[in-house]
Amino acid sequence: AQSVTQPDIHITVSEGASLELRCNYSYGATPYLFWYVQSPGQGLQLLLKYFSGDTLVQGIKGFEAEFKRSQSSFNLRKPSVHWSDAAEYFCAVGRLSGGYNKLIFGAGTRLAVHP
Amino acid sequence: DGGITQSPKYLFRKEGQNVTLSCEQNLNHDAMYWYRQDPGQGLRLIYYSQIVNDFQKGDIAEGYSVSREKKESFPLTVTSAQKNPTAFYLCASSPGPGKNNEQFFGPGTRLTVL
Numbered sequence: 001a002q003s004v005t006q007p008d009i010h011i012t013v014s015e016g017a018s019l020e021l022r023c024n025y026s027y028g029a030t031p032y033l034f035w036y037v038q039s040p041g042q043g044l045q046l047l048l049k050y051f052s053g054d055t056l057v058q059g060i061k062g063f064e065a066e067f068k069r070s071q072s073s074f075n076l077r078k079p080s081v082h083w084s085d086a087a088e089y090f091c092a093v094g095r096l097s098g099g100y101n102k103l104i105f106g107a108g109t110r111l112a113v114h115p
Numbered sequence: 116d117g118g119i120t121q122s123p124k125y126l127f128r129k130e131g132q133n134v135t136l137s138c139e140q141n142l143n144h145d146a147m148y149w150y151r152q153d154p155g156q157g158l159r160l161i162y163y164s165q166i167v168n169d170f171q172k173g174d175i176a177e178g179y180s181v182s183r184e185k186k187e188s189f190p191l192t193v194t195s196a197q198k199n200p201t202a203f204y205l206c207a208s209s210p211g212p213g214k215n216n217e218q219f220f221g222p223g224t225r226l227t228v229l
Contacts, residue, residue, distance in 0.1 A: 102163065
């Protein structure tokens with residue numbers, strides 16, 4: 001069965017420091033991978049997505065993610081974190097069902113940013 | 116502005132009562148979805164609909180029901196059969212079929228059972 005693991009429940013970084021959020025997936029075929037961000041009490045916003053091609057994907061707000069098939073990973077990175085990046089981050093894998101993407105989410109990583 | 120609206124933002128109900136959560140989209144998307152979010156568990160799919168008058172159960176459909184009478188609307192009813200309904204509920208939509216299509220999310224409804 002498909003699954004997504006985000007090993008870190010909470011991460012705290014200082015403003016200006018680099019960030020890497022880990023995501024590992026289990027999926028038999030070529031995965032369709034997504035990172036979403038959620039501010040408290042809000043919906044989810046897509047940061048970036050990977051379907052094929054270049055394994056380094058650029059997203060919004062200065063985020064990027066690298067797909068590594070050999071490690072079944074899709075880690076999210078940002079070179080310099082801003083206080084406004086404090087939020088919860090979800091990795092998801094899409095599985096096609098009837099032609100439509102059904103998403104399987106990880107449990108999320110909550111990011112805190114120290115000034 | 117195009118987007119997804121969910122109402123109400125906060126909802127309280129007594130045990131044993133059914134309650135309906137609203138989800139409307141003006142993105143002209145074919146597919147709509149309902150997710151439940153609990154702390155530490157990510158999002159879990161309740162129901163989804165690919166076209167009007169058709170919907171399928173997701174991973175945790177027990178105690179929930181939906182309808183899709185209009186393309187822009189996908190209301191979710193939380194019935195009294197749902198054993199633990201207190202949660203944050205998110206509605207999403209996506210364009211036509213295809214692996215490249217992301218899901219767009221509404222702002223959510225927080226349901227509390229008293």
